[in-house]
Amino acid sequence: MHHFFLSFLILTGASETGAGDNPKEVFEKRILPIFKSPNPSSCTECHLANLDIKNYILSTSEKTFLSMRDQGLVNTKEPEKSRILKFISMKDPSSKPNMILAKTRDEELRAFSEWIKACCKDEALIKMPKLTQEELGHPEKPIEVVRHARxxxxxxxxxxxxxxxxxxxxxxxxxxxxxxxxxxxxxxxxxxxxxxxxxxxxxxxxxxxxxxxxxxxxxxxxxxxxxxxxxxxxxxxxxxxxxxxxxxxxxxxxxxxxxxxxxxxxxxLPKQSNNQTQFATEIWFKINNTPADWGDKLLLTTFYMWDEKLGNWEKDPIAVSDRLVWGKGKAWQHTITVMAPKGSEREASWKKSGPSLAPGKYKVVVQVDKEGVLAKAWNATLDEKTTIVGTGEFNANWKPGNGAMTAIDAANIKRQ
Ligand code: HEC
Ligand code: HEC
Incomplete structure (x- = not known):
């Protein structure tokens, strides 16, 4: 392909800078080198795997164009608004400036702009029949897998x-x-x-x-x-x-x-574990006078907030934590992770001004991993029936900081 292109270039005397309006020439001069390049494309700044611009480039200019057209990646009426050009122009604002990547992106953008423009002037090409599903050029993996790798x-x-x-x-x-x-x-x-x-x-x-x-x-x-x-x-x-x-x-x-x-x-792909967004806090919770049989076991706490309007506990937990019980000191304490349902007002306000828990009435459900199930299988879930040791109710104002811990006595945790 490359040799053919060279001799063709000499015969036609095409210029160094641009192959003009002939889509095939532009393709061979500008697009194929991108396909053959061992370097990752600009796409890989965000698509960490499974997708590269090379996936969309087929063996000929015609096939590549039709494949992109059929997948909605080119806009034949307004070529400069083609979706593929938008993808090439996308930049990750959180990444540090990267000269090599910027150069790659610039080259891709110029190459694809020029080639798409040339293709879109070719009325016969634009009107060619659709390719079959098998002929289309795109990433190999299913779209869900491609999306997950972003x-x-x-x-x-x-x-x-x-x-x-x-x-x-x-x-x-x-x-x-x-x-x-x-x-x-x-x-x-x-x-x-x-x-x-x-x-x-x-x-x-x-x-x-x-x-x-x-x-x-x-x-x-x-x-x-x-x-x-x-x-x-x-x-x-x-x-x-x-x-x-x-x-x-x-x-x-x-x-x-x-x-x-x-x-x-x-x-x-990993399953979505729940529909809650978690936030770190420096709010501490402590249980005093823990019984001997909890000693040095992993203890989990799950907190629920009282809903005045409902006259009941909220359905979703509002905070969790876990840590080993300090057997000798007969105590358990740790910072809590709070959570809010995705899309809720609570989530929006915590995202804006940081998480906080309203003062009021709360319930804690306490589980102790007596058999050391989690240490044996790190991603096991505890069996609620066998591990819940009880629930306690308390009032809290949840001031952050190690010195302002909310504490209850283990005696206030009603055994089940
Ligand atoms: C700045 C980060 C970034 C870069 C760089 C980037 N993408 Fe994306 N891409 C995204 C995001 C975010 C989405 C999902 C939102 C959207 O469709 O705009 C996406 C979606 C897509 C989709 C749609 C897939 C679907 O979910 O249906 C395709 C196809 C795609 N990108 C191709 C590319 C190609 C090809 C390149 C390189 C030329 C590229 N992207 C570069 C961030 C990026
Ligand atoms: C009391 C202070 C303290 C706490 C709390 C702490 N670390 Fe560290 N950590 C250190 C110190 C000091 C070092 C440097 C010495 C070393 O490598 O161990 C370190 C080193 C590390 C390193 C190696 C960093 C590197 O690039 O070499 C990792 C990873 C790390 N800690 C993870 C954690 C994680 C995860 C947590 C919380 C779950 C944590 N640490 C909690 C003090 C702490």
Missing amino acids: KDRLLESFEQNIWAMRFRCMNCHTSGHPDSVKLQKEHGDRVTWFKKTPAETMDYILSKTKLIDLENPEKSLLLLKPLNEVKHGGGKKFIIGDLGYQSFRNWIEDYARIKGGTYKTATD
Whole structure:
């Protein structure tokens, strides 16, 4: 193909700068080099896997054009408004400027603009019959799998699974926080990996660190450090199967599968776990005088808010937490993660001004993993019947901070 093109060029004397109005010439001169290039296309800034502009380029100019036309990617009346050109122009505003990517994008945009314009002047080409479904050029994987591998989706999941759990790491890793300054001096900038926003944090972890092991996700330092399986300056902050571990692990496993191309069909994708959005808080909850048989077991708390209008508890939980009971100290305490139904007013207001819990009447459901089920299978769910030990009601004003903990006595948790 390439040789043919060269001799053709000499014979016709086509200019260096542009192959003019002949779609085939433009295709061979501008589009095929993109197809043959070993470099990833600009699409990969956001489509982390499964999609590349090469997927849309077929063996000939004619086939490629018809395939794009049939998929609504070109606008034959107003070529400059073609959807494919919009896709090429899309930029991720949260990414750092990248010269190589900018150059690639610019080349793609000029090549496709020129070629589409040339094609759209060819009346006969525009009117050619539709290709069959099999002839179309597009990503191999089903559209759901393509969508799942988008960076904006990965970021949404990062916010839910990692950002919403960040206060489990207190502020030791929070860039700019006084608690991290001393640690940063001792251990270097690597300590402050929680940046200002979820997007910056995710970008930092993915592009500047080796905290994630794509081959063996469970061996990622992002898990082994807080487990203290690799010696950790912050000690043991996760135990296998707790909410923090589960969330981090789920996100890491998903990312590794996306990058590894493991997802083949929509049914392989992770299930949406619930329809609630989670938010991290520095609100603490404490249970005093825990009984001996809870000692050093993983204890889960699920909180419900009293609804005056309903005269009942709200249907959805408003907060959760979990941690090992401190057997010797006969106490359990931790920060809570709050949640609001997706699309609710509560979610909107928390997104705007940060999460907070209204003072009032609350209920806590307490579960204890007596058999250590979660430690044996990190993503197991506890059997509600066998693990609920009781429920307690209390009034709280939920002031944030370790010094303003809301506390109840274990004696106020009514056994079931
Ligand atoms: C800045 C990030 C970004 C870049 C770069 C990007 N896309 Fe996308 N793409 C998205 C987002 C977000 C969506 C979903 C919303 C939409 O359809 O506009 C999407 C959707 C799509 C869809 C629709 C698939 C569906 O869900 O039905 C196609 C096809 C597509 N992109 C192709 C491309 C191609 C080809 C490129 C490169 C030339 C590209 N994209 C570059 C972010 C991006
Ligand atoms: C009391 C402070 C403290 C807390 C809380 C803490 N850490 Fe750390 N962490 C450190 C210190 C100090 C280091 C640097 C020394 C080292 O590598 O262990 C570190 C290192 C790390 C590293 C390695 C960073 C790198 O790039 O080398 C990871 C990953 C990490 N911690 C994860 C976590 C997670 C996840 C949590 C919360 C679930 C957490 N840590 C809670 C103090 C803390």
